[in-house]
Amino acid sequence: MLTTVSLPPQQRCKLWRRKILDISQKVSALHIAPAYSCVEIVDCIYFELMKKSSSEFVDIFIMSKGHGCMVQYVILNSFGTLSDNDLDSYCQPNGILGAHPDFGVPGVSASTGSLGHGLGIAVGQACAEKLKGSKVKIYCLVSDGELQEGSSWEALLMAANLKLDNLIVFVDLNDFGGLERMSEGHPAFYPLNKKFESFGWSTFEIDGHNSDEILSVASRKSSSQPKVLICRTIKGKGISFMEEAPIWHYRSPNPSEYQAALLELDN
Amino acid sequence: MRNRFAEVFFELAQSDDRLCLLVADISPAGSIEKFRKNYPARFINTGVAEQIMIGMSAGIAQRGLRPFAYTIATFALYRTYEFIRNDLAYQNLPVTVVGIGGGITYSTLGATHHAQEDIAVASTIPGLRIIAPSDPAETEAATRWCAVQQDGPVYLRLGKAGEPDLTSHLKTPWTFGKWRQVVAGSDLAIITYGTIASQCVKAVHMVQEHGLFPSLYFATTIEPMDFQTIDEIFSRYRNVLIVEEHVGFGGIGMRLKALGTQLSSGLHIYLISLPNSFSHSYGKHEELLFLNNLDANSIAQRIKKISS
Numbered sequence: 001m002l003t004t005v006s007l008p009p010q011q012r013c014k015l016w017r018r019k020i021l022d023i024s025q026k027v028s029a030l031h032i033a034p035a036y037s038c039v040e041i042v043d044c045i046y047f048e049l050m051k052k053s054s055s056e057f058v059d060i061f062i063m064s065k066g067h068g069c070m071v072q073y074v075i076l077n078s079f080g081t082l083s084d085n086d087l088d089s090y091c092q093p094n095g096i097l098g099a100h101p102d103f104g105v106p107g108v109s110a111s112t113g114s115l116g117h118g119l120g121i122a123v124g125q126a127c128a129e130k131l132k133g134s135k136v137k138i139y140c141l142v143s144d145g146e147l148q149e150g151s152s153w154e155a156l157l158m159a160a161n162l163k164l165d166n167l168i169v170f171v172d173l174n175d176f177g178g179l180e181r182m183s184e185g186h187p188a189f190y191p192l193n194k195k196f197e198s199f200g201w202s203t204f205e206i207d208g209h210n211s212d213e214i215l216s217v218a219s220r221k222s223s224s225q226p227k228v229l230i231c232r233t234i235k236g237k238g239i240s241f242m243e244e245a246p247i248w249h250y251r252s253p254n255p256s257e258y259q260a261a262l263l264e265l266d267n
Numbered sequence: 268m269r270n271r272f273a274e275v276f277f278e279l280a281q282s283d284d285r286l287c288l289l290v291a292d293i294s295p296a297g298s299i300e301k302f303r304k305n306y307p308a309r310f311i312n313t314g315v316a317e318q319i320m321i322g323m324s325a326g327i328a329q330r331g332l333r334p335f336a337y338t339i340a341t342f343a344l345y346r347t348y349e350f351i352r353n354d355l356a357y358q359n360l361p362v363t364v365v366g367i368g369g370g371i372t373y374s375t376l377g378a379t380h381h382a383q384e385d386i387a388v389a390s391t392i393p394g395l396r397i398i399a400p401s402d403p404a405e406t407e408a409a410t411r412w413c414a415v416q417q418d419g420p421v422y423l424r425l426g427k428a429g430e431p432d433l434t435s436h437l438k439t440p441w442t443f444g445k446w447r448q449v450v451a452g453s454d455l456a457i458i459t460y461g462t463i464a465s466q467c468v469k470a471v472h473m474v475q476e477h478g479l480f481p482s483l484y485f486a487t488t489i490e491p492m493d494f495q496t497i498d499e500i501f502s503r504y505r506n507v508l509i510v511e512e513h514v515g516f517g518g519i520g521m522r523l524k525a526l527g528t529q530l531s532s533g534l535h536i537y538l539i540s541l542p543n544s545f546s547h548s549y550g551k552h553e554e555l556l557f558l559n560n561l562d563a564n565s566i567a568q569r570i571k572k573i574s575s
Contacts, residue, residue: 103358109329111357114349120319121354124326124334131287131308131332151350154319162311 004078005047009211012047013039017238018265019074019087024252027091031067031099033236033248037174037208038141041231042071044214045139045170046079055080059136060125062110064118065143065172066100072107073097081107116149118142119169123159126167126226141170145177148186153199159226160200167226168218169201172208174235178249193230201228208233239264268425268462269367271403273298275410276335280306285331286414289324291317291338293367296428299337317346324362325354333361333414339373340366340382340424344389355420356394362420363413369399369424369461370512371546374555378545382424386489387517389422397490398443399424401464402433405487408441416443426462427552433468434485444488446496452480454574455506457566458519460486463512466556469563474570481508481570486519497523501530506573508537510566512556515540537573539566 004012016039024030042063050059063072073090076082082097082105089095096105100113109125112118122140129136146152159167173192175182182189196203202222206213208231217229235249236242239261242253253261277298280286287309288302303310313320317338324334336343343366344351355362366382373380389397398413398421400406406425413421439447446458450471459467464485471483484500486493500507507527509520520538527536541559548558556562560569 103329110325111353114353116318117322117350117353120322120350121326121329123319124323124328125330126326127311127323128327128330128332131327132330151318151322154313154316155322157316158313158319158323 009040009043009047013043013211014265016043016071016074020070021253021258021261021265023070023087023090025255025258028252030070030252031249032070032252033242033245034065034143034172034174035068035070036237036239036242037233037235038065038068038172039071039237040209040211041141041170041172041214042068042075044211044218045141046075048215049139049218051137060109060138062112062118062122062125062138062140063101064110064112064122064140065115065146066112066118068141068143068172069099069101072101076107115143115146116151119152120155122167122169123155123162123164126159126164127162129166130162130164137166137168139168139170141172144171144173144175144182144189144192147171147192148177148189156196156199156201163224164226165222165224169226169228171228171230172233173230174233176235176244176246176249179246196228196230201226203228203230205230205232207231209237268400268403268406268427268430270297270428271406272365272410272425273302275407276414277302279411279414280309283333283414284309285333287311287327287332287334289313289320289334289336291315291320291342293338317342318350321347321350321364322354325358325360328360328362329358335363335365335413337365338367339380340368340385341380344382344385344422348388351395351420352392356392359394359419361417363423364420365423365425367425368427370426370463371541371555372427372462372552374552375549377549378547381546383512383541384514384517385422385424386513386519390490390517394419395490396421396488397424398422398488399460400487401460401462401485402430404432404435405441405485409443409487412443424461430462431465433464441487444491444493446493447485447487448482449485450481450483452482454480455508455570456482456484456500456504457508457510457570458484458486458500458523459510460489460519461512462552463510463556463561466561466563466566467510470566470570473563473567477571479570479574489519492519492522497526501527501534505533506535506537508539508570508573510561511538511540512561513540514543516543535573537569539569
C-alpha cells in the first residue's frame with residue numbers, strides 16, 4: 001500500500017488498468033471499458049479524498065455504477081481490504097467478488113448492479129450522517145446511463161431538498177450506454193450541467209481523466225448544497241481499440257488483444 | 268390501526284433517537300403530526316417519490332438509524348418492488364415498510380389503491396418478513412417489535428382507521444412468528460389476518476347462536492409462517508377455513524392448501540378470498556366485502572355449509 005500511495009496518480013491509474021486487464025484473461029464477465037472510464041475518478045476518491053482513521057476509511061464510497069467495480073476491487077486490494085486471493089477468485093465459485101458489488105464484502109458500501117439504486121442509498125447515508133451530526137462524507141459514482149433512471153432524479157431532488165453538502169457525486173460521462181451513444185440516442189439528456197444546476201446542485205464539469213482537476217474541484221467547499229462533478233470521460237480509456245467501441249462494455253480481450261493492450265499500457 | 272401505529276411510534280421515538288419516519292406525500296395520521304413537530308429532522312417527506320423513500324431508508328439503516336417507510340400499501344410495495352428487493356432485502360437491512368390500506372380498505376378509491384395481492388408480492392422476496400395485524404393492539408405490539416428488531420426488513424401491513432379491538436383481552440401476548448388462538452372451539456378452525464379479522468369474529472358469534480363452535484386463529488405473522496401452530500391445527504381439526512382479504516393466488520390459503528395435501532386425507536381446507544380480478548365497484552369497506560362474499564354474514568353461511 002505504501003508504495004502505491006507514493007506513486008503519482010498517473011502511474012497508479014496505469015497500474016489499475018494493468019491489473020484489470022490481467023484479470024480479464026481469467027473470466028469473461030468483466031465490463032472492462034466502463035471500469036476504464038472511471039479509473040482516475042475512483043483512484044482520486046480513495047487516495048486523495050476519503051478520510052482515513054489509521055487503516056480504516058471514515059468516509060464512504062458507493063459505486064452506484066456497479067458494473068465499474070473492477071477498479072474498486074483492485075484499489076481495495078492495494079489497501080489490503082481485499083486479499084490477493086479475493087481478486088484471484090473473482091467470479092469463481094469459491095470467491096466473494098462478482099461482477100457487481102455486494103454489500104457485506106469488505107470495503108463495499110452498497111449492493112449495486114441494478115442502475116439507479118446507489119445514488120438513493122447514498123442520499124440516505126448522507127442524510128443519516130447529518131442527523132448524527134457527524135463529519136462523514138459520502139462519495140458516490142454514477143454512470144451517465146443510470147441517470148436515465150427516474151429514481152436517480154428522485155434522489156437528486158431529495159439531496160438538494162435536504163441540503164446534503166456532505167454528499168459528493170461524480171458522473172462518469174462517457175456518453176455511452178450499453179447500446180449506443182447517449183448524445184445520439186438520447187440527445188435530450190444534454191446539457192446535463194444545467195439540469196443539475198436547476199435541481200439545486202453545486203455543479204462542475206471537468207475532465208474525468210485529469211487527476212489534478214478532479215482533486216482540485218472535489219476539494220472545494222460548497223455551502224448547503226450537494227456537489228456534483230460531471231466528469232467527461234472516454235469509455236475504454238487507455239486502450240485505443242477499446243475506446244468508444246460499445247462491444248467492450250461487455251467482452252474480455254482474447255489473448256492477442258490482451259498482448260496488444262499490454263503494449264499500449266506499457267508505452 | 269394507523270392511529271395506534273402513530274401513537275406508539277411517537278412514544279418510542281421520544282426515547283430512541285435512531286427512529287426516523289419517511290413518508291411519500293401522505294398526510295400524517297394522529298400522533299405522526301406530533302412526531303413531525305417535535306422531531307422535524309427525523310420526519311422526511313420524499314414527496315410523491317416512493318423509490319427514493321425506500322432507497323434512502325436503506326442508506327439510513329446502513330448508517331445505524333432505524334427508518335420506517337410509510338405510505339399507502341400499493342405504492343409502498345408495488346412501485347418500489349425492486350428497491351425493497353435489492354436495497355432492503357438483498358442488503359438485509361432493518362427497515363420497516365408500513366403499508367396503509369391493506370386489502371380493499373380504500374374501498375372508494377378503486378383498484379389502484381387495493382392492496383389485494385400484496386402478501387403474494389411480498390412473499391417472493393427472500394428475507395422480507397410480513398406482519399399483518401388484525402387490530403390496534405396487535406399493531407402496537409408489532410410496531411414495538413419492528414422498532415427494535417435487527418434482523419432485516421419487514422413489511423407491516425396495516426388497515427386504515429377505526430378497526431375494533433379484538434385481542435387485548437387475550438392472555439397470550441403477541442409474539443413475532445406466532446399465530447394466536449382468539450376463540451377456542453371444536454367444530455372447525457378458521458384462520459385469518461388483517462382488517463377482515465373483525466368480520467370473522469362477528470361470523471363466529473353468529474354461528475355460535477346456531478350451536479356451532481369454531482376456533483379462530485389470527486395469522487398475524489405471515490412470513491415466516493408459524494408451522495408449529497399449523498401442525499397443531501391440521502392435527503386437531505378435520506375442517507379448516509381460511510379467510511383472506513387478498514386474492515387466492517399467493518395468499519396464505521394457497522400455501523396452507525399445498526401443505527394440507529401432504530398430510531392426512533381426512534383434512535379439508537377451504538378458502539374464502541378476493542377474486543383474482545380488478546374491482547370496479549365502490550362503497551364502504553363492508554359493502555365491498557359484501558360484494559365479494561367476505562362480509563361476516565357470508566363467512567357465517569360458509570361456516571354453516573362446511574359444518575353441515
